[in-house]
Amino acid sequence: MKTLSLTAWFWLTLAGYLAIAGGTGLAFAEETHIMIRARAVDAKFIGSGVGGMRAVVEDPKTGVILDEGEIRGSTGDTTLLMRTPPERGQQIATEATAGYLATVNIERPRLLRFRIWGPLGAHQSQQEAAVTSWVIPGRDIIGDGIIINLPGFIVDAWTHVSRDNQVHIHAKITMMCGCPIMKDGLWPPDRLEVKAILTQNGEKLREITLPFAGPANLFQGKTSIKEPGIYEIIVYSYDKTTGNTGANQTMVQIASE
Known part of the structure; x- marks a missing residue:
């Protein structure tokens, strides 16, 4: 019966130990x-x-x-x-x-x-x-x-339609941390470009500027839509200085008279 040399025994023992360690x-x-x-x-x-x-x-x-x-x-x-x-x-x-x-x-x-x-x-x-x-x-x-x-903004957009088919567009916009956008604050609204893009069936119809409405975070604008149908409105906020950008989309339906 052959006996292992000390060197062979060492390497076999080490290999077995490493196999166990590698398995776990x-x-x-x-x-x-x-x-x-x-x-x-x-x-x-x-x-x-x-x-x-x-x-x-x-x-x-x-x-x-x-x-x-x-x-x-x-x-x-x-x-x-x-x-x-x-x-x-x-x-x-x-x-x-x-x-x-x-x-x-x-x-x-x-x-x-x-x-x-x-x-x-x-x-x-x-x-x-x-x-x-x-x-x-x-x-x-x-x-x-x-x-x-x-990066970005938290943008929450919604609409309502008045009887004369005026579509009123509202957007609540904050920094991603929820920090407020307000005049005389750390994040003033005049740094932002806030607009709504009106589309139908994938075709862009127009852009509507949404001015700051205050006291904090709220931007509003309106547009008139005469043709009945379903329209998509994408509201975005953009800061040219930092590149921060945010967007949200909403739908509006104009009924036939």
Whole structure:
């Protein structure tokens, strides 16, 4: 009967151990925490005020989800975020600032994708954004954590028709964090181009400007439609300075007399 040399025994033992470790995938895994936050472009953090955001941690190659949850909390400190430029290295999130503390068990440094979707309370304006980052086992990324910027506006549009076939168009528009658009505020309405595009059967008929109606977030305009039928109205908000853009569509039916 042959006996194994010490070297052969070592390599066989190591191979068996690695096979067991590889099978579980967690033999050397360490619990690692990552704070995920969503911030509206040119505004504050996105949190519970607009229904929160969905946060997902996944493998960018396989799509396997390692953790997921909801970003909840406040929009953050207005002065710190919007009025006082932070110094390099200064934390901009407070204890109450919206975030989701994800937990992953990883056995080696991994490149992970962090994906957000929402706002969950504004279905017509939901958007997605993602970023990838290396994560090291046991090396938490907390404090400000990973901040993902989400562009756009929350736009909610509706109409009503008066007896003379005047179509009155209304739009409530806020920043993605729910922050208000108002005169003399941090987000003044005169920076925005707000219009309604009237279409029928895929054909553009005209654009209608929607002036600010106040006191906050509300824009209104009207147009006359004489021909009976079903029309689509797409309301959009656009900020040339930041590129923030949002839109919402609604339908209107003009009855025959």
